[in-house]
Amino acid sequence: MIAPVGTAEATSEKNADVFLPEHVRSRLLQNQSIQMLPWLAVKAVKMAEDPDCSMNEFTAIVERDVSLVSGILSLANSVFYSSGKPLANVRQAVIRLGVRTCRNLILSSCITSLMSRMSMKQEWIRETLARHGFFTAVLAQNLNRALSAGFDGEEFTAGLVHDIGRTLLASCYVDEFLEFDSMEFTEDADYLDREASILGTTHAHVGAWYATNSGLPESLIAVVRYHHRPTDTEANRRLVALIAVADHMANYAQRFENANDYDFSSNPYVSILEETGVNCAPLMEPGVAAQHLELAEDAVAKMSSLK
Numbered sequence: 061m062i063a064p065v066g067t068a069e070a071t072s073e074k075n076a077d078v079f080l081p082e083h084v085r086s087r088l089l090q091n092q093s094i095q096m097l098p099w100l101a102v103k104a105v106k107m108a109e110d111p112d113c114s115m116n117e118f119t120a121i122v123e124r125d126v127s128l129v130s131g132i133l134s135l136a137n138s139v140f141y142s143s144g145k146p147l148a149n150v151r152q153a154v155i156r157l158g159v160r161t162c163r164n165l166i167l168s169s170c171i172t173s174l175m176s177r178m179s180m181k182q183e184w185i186r187e188t189l190a191r192h193g194f195f196t197a198v199l200a201q202n203l204n205r206a207l208s209a210g211f212d213g214e215e216f217t218a219g220l221v222h223d224i225g226r227t228l229l230a231s232c233y234v235d236e237f238l239e240f241d242s243m244e245f246t247e248d249a250d251y252l253d254r255e256a257s258i259l260g261t262t263h264a265h266v267g268a269w270y271a272t273n274s275g276l277p278e279s280l281i282a283v284v285r286y287h288h289r290p291t292d293t294e295a296n297r298r299l300v301a302l303i304a305v306a307d308h309m310a311n312y313a314q315r316f317e318n319a320n321d322y323d324f325s326s327n328p329y330v331s332i333l334e335e336t337g338v339n340c341a342p343l344m345e346p347g348v349a350a351q352h353l354e355l356a357e358d359a360v361a362k363m364s365s366l367k
């Protein structure tokens with residue numbers, strides 16, 4: 061049982077704004093299976109954020125890491141992207157996939173490898189959280205396209221990482237994790253308060269601490285930190301709200317509820333997204349919600365079959 065925390069001494073690493081109680085911070089730092097993302101991957105992700113990023117510079121960074129090279133080559137030659145002619149050259153593979161897709165792949169493979177290194181008592185927790193991240197990412201990508209929300213790939217990455225704090229906590233609190241995260245995906249308004257009353261902090265803060273200290277871009281840190289409360293941030297609110305909308309849908313799917321019964325008017329984050337200037341009226345058309353959920357289910361099934 062984790063003791064409730066009262067006025068824990070708060071501390072932070074690089075970002076003075078992200079506070080964790082000392083007992084949580086030391087638990088994270090002591091866990092041998094947790095490492096910050098490799099600097100090369102963070103550099104590649106940051107380069108891909110830059111609209112003037114040169115293909116040659118990006119390729120040169122990727123070529124320095126054999127696992128990045130093999131991941132990009134195998135995706136470029138996979139059924140999703142290959143027209144039949146196999147590529148063995150990284151630069152051609154980057155051109156075929158595009159810098160943004162490579163960025164998503166790099167971050168995705170780093171997070172997957174981080175998760176696979178983490179020791180967990182129950183394998184199903186790791187699998188379920190990985191599926192939830194990917195499901196949210198695909199929904200965010202499709203919603204961004206359908207609503208012309210103006211993002212160019214960062215919404216996928218943001219969906220993927222939004223609950224990284226839960227994965228970290230599942231690894232550090234092997235015996236106690238299910239006491240503060242039931243993994244039932246029923247995330248009501250009191251969800252974070254309940255977590256905080258037991259742990260003294262939330263998965264959103266733990267994830268933001270990790271994202272900050274791994275050097276991830278500000279927009280991703282904002283998503284990790286505020287995806288349950290998008291109105292708590294001014295900066296990046298549109299991206300945070302988009303992920304909150306997708307997360308709500310992914311939670312619904314995770315509860316194995318019928319896609320045809322999903323109702324966007326039950327999603328409290330749609331109005332917040334609308335306030336950022338995105339016209340969400342198309343979502344209210346009959347059948348649209350089910351269509352988004354089914355497309356995401358298909359993508360998750362395809363990804364699982366590639367493993």
Ligand SMILES: [Fe+2]
Nearest residue numbers: 222223287288
């Ligand atoms: Fe969350």
Ligand SMILES: [Fe+2]
Nearest residue numbers: 192222223307
């Ligand atoms: Fe989530």
